Amino acid sequence: MTLLSNTLYDVAIIGAGVAGSYCASVLQKAGYQVCLIEKGRGTGGRASSRRLPMQEEGVQLSCDLGAPFFHATKNQLVDDIQQWLADDVIAPWPAANLAHKGLAYTGTPSMSALTRYLAQHCDLYSSQRISHIDRTDNVWFLRNDSYKTLIKAKRVIITAPAAQTAHLLTSPDAPNAWLQQAHIASRQCAPQWSAVVSDGTEASKSMLSNMPDMLEVDHPVLAKIIHDTAKPGRSTNSAGSSKPTGSSKPSRWVLQANLEWSELHKDSDADEIGVLMLAAFKQLLSEQEDSDLDLTQPELIIATPHLWRLGRHQPSSDVSGKVEEQQAGMLWDPSNGLAVSADWLGAGTVVTAVLSAQQLCQAMIDGDC
Numbered sequence: 456m457t458l459l460s461n462t463l464y465d466v467a468i469i470g471a472g473v474a475g476s477y478c479a480s481v482l483q484k485a486g487y488q489v490c491l492i493e494k495g496r497g498t499g500g501r502a503s504s505r506r507l508p509m510q511e512e513g514v515q516l517s518c519d520l521g522a523p524f525f526h527a528t529k530n531q532l533v534d535d536i537q538q539w540l541a542d543d544v545i546a547p548w549p550a551a552n553l554a555h556k557g558l559a560y561t562g563t564p565s566m567s568a569l570t571r572y573l574a575q576h577c578d579l580y581s582s583q584r585i586s587h588i589d590r591t592d593n594v595w596f597l598r599n600d601s602y603k604t605l606i607k608a609k610r611v612i613i614t615a616p617a618a619q620t621a622h623l624l625t626s627p628d629a630p631n632a633w634l635q636q637a638h639i640a641s642r643q644c645a646p647q648w649s650a651v652v653s654d655g656t657e658a659s660k661s662m663l664s665n666m667p668d669m670l671e672v673d674h675p676v677l678a679k680i681i682h683d684t685a686k687p688g689r690s691t692n693s694a695g696s697s698k699p700t701g702s703s704k705p706s707r708w709v710l711q712a713n714l715e716w717s718e719l720h721k722d723s724d725a726d727e728i729g730v731l732m733l734a735a736f737k738q739l740l741s742e743q744e745d746s747d748l749d750l751t752q753p754e755l756i757i758a759t760p761h762l763w764r765l766g767r768h769q770p771s772s773d774v775s776g777k778v779e780e781q782q783a784g785m786l787w788d789p790s791n792g793l794a795v796s797a798d799w800l801g802a803g804t805v806v807t808a809v810l811s812a813q814q815l816c817q818a819m820i821d822g823d824c
């Protein structure tokens with residue numbers, strides 16, 4: 456028996472990233488019997504925290520290698536943000552506020568906290584990849600690679616990145632126009648490398664002490680540098696300050712590579728990428744410090760370079776670098792109970808993933824009234 460549950464769910468959601476977890480939360484509250492099926496180990500998708508190969512005081516460390524925060528303008532997600540702040544699953548992080556994008560918020564104690572919170576009351580099946588969907592007698596069958604049925608449901612919501620959604624939409628029971636749309640969107644998806652740097656010695660701590668906590672750079676290798684341990688709810692030094700100088704604990708910095716460089720190096724070895732990203736970081740540091748650093752000194756330790764192969768959705772209207780339009784869409788066919796909700800139906804951000812999920816849930820609930 457391969458079925459993960461004998462329940463015939465009202466709604467099965469493929470993917471437990473922001474869009475999927477948000478749909479699960481809203482639909483479950485509206486009285487639907489909902490499940491989430493996720494190929495990864497936990498929730499979060501590209502807004503998840505990753506375990507690091509290091510411990511602190513016996514505790515396995517993790518950090519936000521995907522979306523480090525999200526921005527919302529004063530009119531966006533107002534009620535949700537109030538609720539999430541009240542429930543301590545997000546916190547403002549003024550260091551990352553950007554005039555053209557709005558206020559920055561991060562999950563606490565990690566980005567995964569938000570999706571864990573949203574998915575908390577739903578059946579979550581993790582480490583399960585859905586490879587095929589098909590429909591017989593008004594029931595959707597969600598199948599694995601071996602074509603074994605894992606879940607049965609009256610409705611299905613796909614929330615995977617565009618390329619993975621396109622694969623699922625090859626089902627003969629899915630509208631062909633959606634498949635075309637997902638194919639086009641998958642060509643607008645860019646890979647992105649990210650890695651974490653830890654300061655090992657007092658010398659490296661003092662080197663980093665003048666760095667801003669969030670820095671967007673115009674550099675051939677790097678795009679953004681984020682002081683992960685300075686974010687609210689992360690470990691701080693004994694004095695409670697987020698600044699690394701004088702701290703007994705190492706602080707961690709996430710390096711995000713620029714998208715063109717990531718595309719060029721998408722097939723490179725992770726160790727090689729680590730060396731290149733660390734060298735770029737040291738070069739930036741020396742410019743920041745206006746001093747000559749000895750780049751051979753192993754004071755900074757780089758770990759876990761990770762390639763987000765389907766990392767960033769870059770809609771064509773967004774390449775101007777101007778104000779990001781936080782618009783979103785969704786796909787919903789009430790006649791066969793199939794839907795798609797994801798960031799790639801908008802500008803490719805956490806907020807557009809939520810907006811897409813909001814629209815879909817509203818349409819589903821309204822249609823059933």
Ligand SMILES: Cc1cc2nc3c(=O)[nH]c(=O)nc-3n(C[C@H](O)[C@H](O)[C@H](O)COP(=O)(O)OP(=O)(O)OC[C@H]3O[C@@H](n4cnc5c(N)ncnc54)[C@H](O)[C@@H]3O)c2cc1C
Nearest residue numbers: 470472473474494500501522584585615766798803804805
């Ligand atoms: C390095 C990086 C930095 C970023 N920075 C920012 C930022 O600063 N601000 C911002 O707003 N956004 C940022 N983003 C983008 C943001 O992370 C995404 O827009 C958002 O998380 C997308 O959410 P989603 O639910 O649409 O998709 P996803 O997070 O991709 O969720 C889809 C889920 O579906 C699962 N899945 C896929 N296929 C299957 C299958 N066949 N079966 C089962 N499960 C499946 C995946 O494992 C995944 O968990 C960043 C992304 C990256 C990679």
